[in-house]
Amino acid sequence: MKSEEFILNTPSLSAYKWWPGGLGQTANVAIVMAQLYIKGKHYGLHPFLVRIRNAQTHLPEPGVDVGEIGPKLGLNGVNNGFLGLKDVRIPRKQMLMKNAEVRPNGRFVKGPEPLLTYGTMVFARVMIVRDVSFGLLQAATIATRYSAVRRQSPIAVDQPEPQILDHTTQQAKLFPQIAKGIFFRIAADVVWLIYQSVAKELGAGQRRNLPELHALSCCLKAYCSAEAEEAVEILRKSCGGHGYLRSSNFPEIYGAVTAACTYEGENTVLLLQTARFLVKQYVDGLKRKVLPSSVTYLRNATPPKWGKSVELKTLVRLLEYAATESVRSAFEYQKKQRKIFKSEPMVTNKAGIRLIQSATLHARAFLARNASEEAEKLRRQLKPALAEVLVQLTEIFVLDLCLAMEQLKTRFERLLEEFRVNAVTVVDGFDFSDRVLGSTLGCYDGHVYERLLAEACQSPLNEEPVNQTFQTHLKPLMQGKL
Amino acid sequence: MKSEEFILNTPSLSAYKWWPGGLGQTANVAIVMAQLYIKGKHYGLHPFLVRIRNAQTHLPEPGVDVGEIGPKLGLNGVNNGFLGLKDVRIPRKQMLMKNAEVRPNGRFVKGPEPLLTYGTMVFARVMIVRDVSFGLLQAATIATRYSAVRRQSPIAVDQPEPQILDHTTQQAKLFPQIAKGIFFRIAADVVWLIYQSVAKELGAGQRRNLPELHALSCCLKAYCSAEAEEAVEILRKSCGGHGYLRSSNFPEIYGAVTAACTYEGENTVLLLQTARFLVKQYVDGLKRKVLPSSVTYLRNATPPKWGKSVELKTLVRLLEYAATESVRSAFEYQKKQRKIFKSEPMVTNKAGIRLIQSATLHARAFLARNASEEAEKLRRQLKPALAEVLVQLTEIFVLDLCLAMEQLKTRFERLLEEFRVNAVTVVDGFDFSDRVLGSTLGCYDGHVYERLLAEACQSPLNEEPVNQTFQTHLKPLMQGKL
Structure with a gap:
């Protein structure tokens, strides 16, 4: 407290933050939501600005365990990351204090409720x-x-x-x-x-x-x-x-x-x-x-009459x-x-x-x-x-x-x-360009089969007329030498 | 006909066969279902044994266009392939003739209905x-x-x-x-x-x-x-x-x-x-x-009575x-x-x-x-x-x-x-081994978070503490030099 610092920790593996986009290798600062303790007393969740990678070298700062979370079902272009912190010290001023404040003397002051x-x-x-x-x-x-x-x-x-x-x-x-x-x-x-x-x-x-x-x-x-x-x-x-x-x-x-x-x-x-x-x-x-307009119906809903022709x-x-x-x-x-x-x-x-x-x-x-x-x-x-x-x-x-x-x-x-x-x-009226659709099946010109074959031919397996695995695996197998 | 051969063709791109597993780089013969024409007359779909890759070199045979169809949503370990044929000749005997036969003189003989x-x-x-x-x-x-x-x-x-x-x-x-x-x-x-x-x-x-x-x-x-x-x-x-x-x-x-x-x-x-x-x-x-047992109910289904306690x-x-x-x-x-x-x-x-x-x-x-x-x-x-x-x-x-x-x-x-x-x-009683489940989340011992982090750390992006893209892209951007 004398040094006017906060010390940030993720005490267990399940306290690690996972998933923020750009966290893996890209971001060098992060806003960390952390449970605030002052002199052992708990004051709830608050936001802190934390430098996680060095501004010059981009190396993780001491105590920062940061990296990418690995392949996903989709959105693999997003650099999702994990973050663990061990005794990472930040100046008091790096608490974002719009809605709550910690004074230099360690006093906690709550602001107005955030809207x-x-x-x-x-x-x-x-x-x-x-x-x-x-x-x-x-x-x-x-x-x-x-x-x-x-x-x-x-x-x-x-x-x-x-x-x-x-x-x-x-x-x-x-x-x-x-x-x-x-x-x-x-x-x-x-x-x-x-x-x-x-x-x-x-x-x-x-x-x-x-x-x-x-x-x-x-x-x-x-x-x-x-x-x-x-x-x-x-x-x-x-x-x-x-x-x-x-x-x-x-x-x-x-x-x-x-x-x-x-x-x-x-x-x-x-x-x-x-x-x-x-x-x-x-x-x-x-x-x-009186109820808000999107739920007014909750006050007086009755089963509608069901005639021969049903209107929308x-x-x-x-x-x-x-x-x-x-x-x-x-x-x-x-x-x-x-x-x-x-x-x-x-x-x-x-x-x-x-x-x-x-x-x-x-x-x-x-x-x-x-x-x-x-x-x-x-x-x-x-x-x-x-x-x-x-x-x-x-x-x-x-x-x-x-x-x-x-x-x-x-x-x-x-x-x-x-x-x-x-x-x-x-x-067609949605006007998605072929580039946006990025699909062999959905291009405007309807040339499905040409595109399918062209795309297939780009598969790395098709680079050589005979794949190397023929020599290493298939041929020995066929000759009973495996 | 004199040579007792069939000639196989896929006359258009949409006639290409797609999808058979192992067809891409692996199989060297295929059973091809083809429309049979004799002297211009159409006799329907029949199976033919076709060599598609050379037995010694594994190179595609002349007239055979074969390859892998490219990456898929799943099952990428299966070597699914495409196959096009251009004037590929096979001996008459390579028609599979259990259910229909073509005689040396070109006569078509239908067999009993296949069961x-x-x-x-x-x-x-x-x-x-x-x-x-x-x-x-x-x-x-x-x-x-x-x-x-x-x-x-x-x-x-x-x-x-x-x-x-x-x-x-x-x-x-x-x-x-x-x-x-x-x-x-x-x-x-x-x-x-x-x-x-x-x-x-x-x-x-x-x-x-x-x-x-x-x-x-x-x-x-x-x-x-x-x-x-x-x-x-x-x-x-x-x-x-x-x-x-x-x-x-x-x-x-x-x-x-x-x-x-x-x-x-x-x-x-x-x-x-x-x-x-x-x-x-x-x-x-x-x-x-009288109806087969799985559909007997179609004869006498009535709305069941609905008591206080409903039996299965x-x-x-x-x-x-x-x-x-x-x-x-x-x-x-x-x-x-x-x-x-x-x-x-x-x-x-x-x-x-x-x-x-x-x-x-x-x-x-x-x-x-x-x-x-x-x-x-x-x-x-x-x-x-x-x-x-x-x-x-x-x-x-x-x-x-x-x-x-x-x-x-x-x-x-x-x-x-x-x-x-x-x-x-x-x-647990299903008795799937951890190896079969292959999941960071589903192991028997429940050590989810350790496995998640261990797996994430194996991502290639995490190999270096600072990814090379920092030098090539991020740093120039931060210095306003992009």
Whole structure:
């Protein structure tokens, strides 16, 4: 303390930090979140600026154990690192003291409650919804184009084999993913606007709308990343064996999209956060309080009437009703558990499955309402022919969310048939360049087989006409000399 | 013809053969399935023995374009190849003539209908169900062990952070996958016995039971591979970021399991084959014909009565009823489509979504019945304490298949809680050695963090304390010289 220094330690291997991007060989300073102890007393988690590599030599500083974490499922271009610290001393001033302060005499002074840290996480999560929608749309572009080139399994008698895009089962794999990519992107844009307005309010010290935004960004990040991950794999497999080739670029896209299920808040944890908000709002609703706009439906959801022709807004209300019922079930179950367990975290734990279902259904309801409302706005700005395509996509998106229902099947099948003619044009309209898609299967010109062979020929195994392993292994084996 | 030779050609790039394992640099002969033309007349697909590499030099024979297809999502140890042929001549005798013959004078003679080729495909598909169940159980072992080591998020007040295995949401991710792995394996064993008996019948020229076995093996291969693939990813993500490391071995297991969704008959195609059988049996059932045992339920499925306590066999009957309703829906829809379309393949195409659902639900019903019957048999041979664990696993498996139903949720939650204490012991009981698991997260001794760091340190990037890119890129950048 006399030297006005902090001493940083990671006392066990499980205290090592893992994963920050650029930490492995690149960064030379790090902001370290550490438990603060002063004279043996614990003051919680605080941020410290720590030099981890020498500014001149780039060698790790004494006491710093830093390196790269090794190969991963994807994103191998990111220099993810691990960091261990042993008796690393830093000047007192290198504690980031905006929200809490340690005085030269060792006195700890707490500042006002931090508002904006929350906001930063929201920002990252909205960005993730955008990112995964791009990955999804790229995969959809590749699969749709390939399905227009690849021909298999006769449908009509005496006709050549059809484009596989003409198979209903193939359409059912592709078209809902196109719609998802589009409406996830639109949802991200809408939440982005909400974020900007809430950030402005936060700047003025007003945090009233933060919980709603936080809850919304949590469940959308979780739901959209999980759906996009699944969608990319459906699309990859829709290309058969060739989708399994790295040169299709599906494995790379998958690696990036599935990572989003885990980083910036693991999906299950995020859904539980949204669920806590939903249950609280549901209780407020029972007390007839006014609820934030994205959850107003929790107050007065009723099973919608089911006529002969079902309008889109009826389906939206159906999804909202399902979400409300799920929140109610979680709430009731928690009440029961509270009679058995004293600890509130234990009550949450026991209700975990139901809470996660609530948050998931809330995300679906929000996405459906948002899709139908935004499409309605966009439609008015479009030429009729284009507006029709947008309506098709909106219906495919919302019906896909409700598809457990037998009654909607015929309509869904009809939609697939109608959208067939627009599919290739729509994905072309996403305007991903061949370089961005990086796929042998998905180029604009449709020259799939030339690219596949050209790419295969670049495999190192094909460099020599006879691989050296013939001499070292195969020949001795064939001659019985192994 | 005078020279008694066949001439083989792949007239376009899309006629190239892709994917056979060992074809790239290893095989020197291949059995080529080729369209046979004699004097310009087409005689269909037949097998020919073709030397593709020289026996002495291993160089590709003249006219043979052979090589490796490049990096893949997984299974990179398999030397998958491509093959193109240009005017490759082979002696007439190298047509494999068991089932059809070309005489020296060019006359084509058809043999008896081949029975056993069908049988070989069935064999491969039963093996796949076994294989994916092993992959799934390995992933379940890794995730369960890691969940007993990793601690996070307090549940009880004033207790240290619990093993994540104590979180209900984590249990809901893990335990159904353990049960699936076990009962997929048991189903594979049962179908294997059926296969052996049918193969014997085929040897005696009797093919009566082949269609049922074929249909069963198709839908089980498709259903189990798709479920195992999904399960492996659920398990990987249940380990958070560390599951994303290659050293967890999840990516490798996933690569092998997901490949099974595509090879030996793409899943959608296989489900359509099963569905065709199911619709045919359903029609036979309407005519009160006797149906094969695995589809007897199609004749008399009724919605089971739903009492206060639901027995397992009631759930099995419920799944059978759902499958029957789905087959009925597909059948009715096909009838309607037949009024619009003349071509039967078009009728099948239009009904594709419903047909696939039928086959999927049939697989679920079969697996549920099989699990409950086989567990009943096994139970009698076990000590009571062990029998209880088997009952838990059977219930988890069957309930998971029915879990859309609100009424079963509480029971499922109770089961997870009860099975918690057995989880680690059960996966230890699978007896996968650490070498087979090949995972930093899943070793028997639980030393996760030591292994993670040891593995990370082996990354080539960590060889030098300062990576060379510091001199070439980072330093010039920091000095503003880039």
